[in-house]
Amino acid sequence: xxxxxxxxxxxxxxxxxxxxxxxxxxxxxxxxxxxxxxxxxxxxxxxxxxxxxxxxxxxxxxxxxxxxxxxxxxxxxxxxxxxxxxxxxxxxxxxxxxxxxxxxxxxxxxxxxxxxxxxxxxxxxxxxxxxxxxxxxxxxxxxxxxxxxxxxxxxxxxxxxxxxxxxxxxxxxxxxxxxxxxxxxxxxxx
Numbered sequence: 001x002x003x004x005x006x007x008x009x010x011x012x013x014x015x016x017x018x019x020x021x022x023x024x025x026x027x028x029x030x031x032x033x034x035x036x037x038x039x040x041x042x043x044x045x046x047x048x049x050x051x052x053x054x055x056x057x058x059x060x061x062x063x064x065x066x067x068x069x070x071x072x073x074x075x076x077x078x079x080x081x082x083x084x085x086x087x088x089x090x091x092x093x094x095x096x097x098x099x100x101x102x103x104x105x106x107x108x109x110x111x112x113x114x115x116x117x118x119x120x121x122x123x124x125x126x127x128x129x130x131x132x133x134x135x136x137x138x139x140x141x142x143x144x145x146x147x148x149x150x151x152x153x154x155x156x157x158x159x160x161x162x163x164x165x166x167x168x169x170x171x172x173x174x175x176x177x178x179x180x181x182x183x184x185x186x187x188x189x190x
Contacts, residue, residue: 002106003063003148004124005044005073006132007035007099009052015093016052027091028052034083035076042072047120057120060103060151067152073099073142074182100132101144103151130168131177138163138179146176159183 009015009031016024032054039046043062047055056072063069076097084094104124111119131143140163149160159181165174 001060001103002120002124003058003060003069003101003103004047004128005056005069005099005101006128007054007056007073007076007097008132008135010096010098012052012095015091015095018093019091023091027087027093027095030083030087030090031080031095034079038072038075038079042066042068042075044068044072063103064151064153067154069101069148070144070152070154070158070180073101077141096141098132098135098141099143100128100130100135101142101148102128102131103145103148126170127168127175130171131175134166134168134177138177140179142179143177144180146178149178149180154180157183 015027019027031052032049035054038044039056043065044056044058047057049055058064058069080095080097087094102124104122104127106120106122106124108118108120110116127145131145135141135143143163154160161179161181163177163179166177167174
């Protein structure tokens with residue numbers, strides 16, 4: 001049972017076209033580097049980098065503890081925002097991102113003949129990708145499945161808003177999606 005966060009840079013195609021492939025690659029290196037401390041502080045594991053997308057995962061226990069999975073997202077945003085002026089001066093744009101969260105069972109194992117890799121498989125991965133893909137439709141920077149929200153102990157530090165039941169492409173059952181925001185600018189994710 002694992003928690004996944006699929007994070008995707010907003011307007012990445014436009015940014016890549018404006019910067020060109022070499023400068024865009026330099027931006028991506030900085031962008032991913034800026035997430036490192038937040039991921040480590042909140043016990044996350046980088047599962048994959050896919051273009052401008054980063055997939056972060058937690059074991060159930062580590063992701064739920066102290067709301068690590070949610071606090072990681074907000075710490076990543078804060079760390080990126082701290083360097084917004086630098087990004088603007090260096091690249092002419094300050095990147096931002098959106099994320100989808102979900103929880104579920106996976107199978108882990110080694111695959112590949114020419115290049116071996118440990119991979120996770122399971123419905124949770126496809127579902128998380130579909131959830132993240134709906135952020136633009138709802139004009140939010142995060143979407144979280146009801147399944148995950150039910151597992152967290154969020155207390156009074158967050159405002160949670162339901163976006164209702166959603167049919168996800170390729171899924172038979174609808175899923176309630178929610179978005180979350182901290183109630184204060186500092187909620188203790190440092």
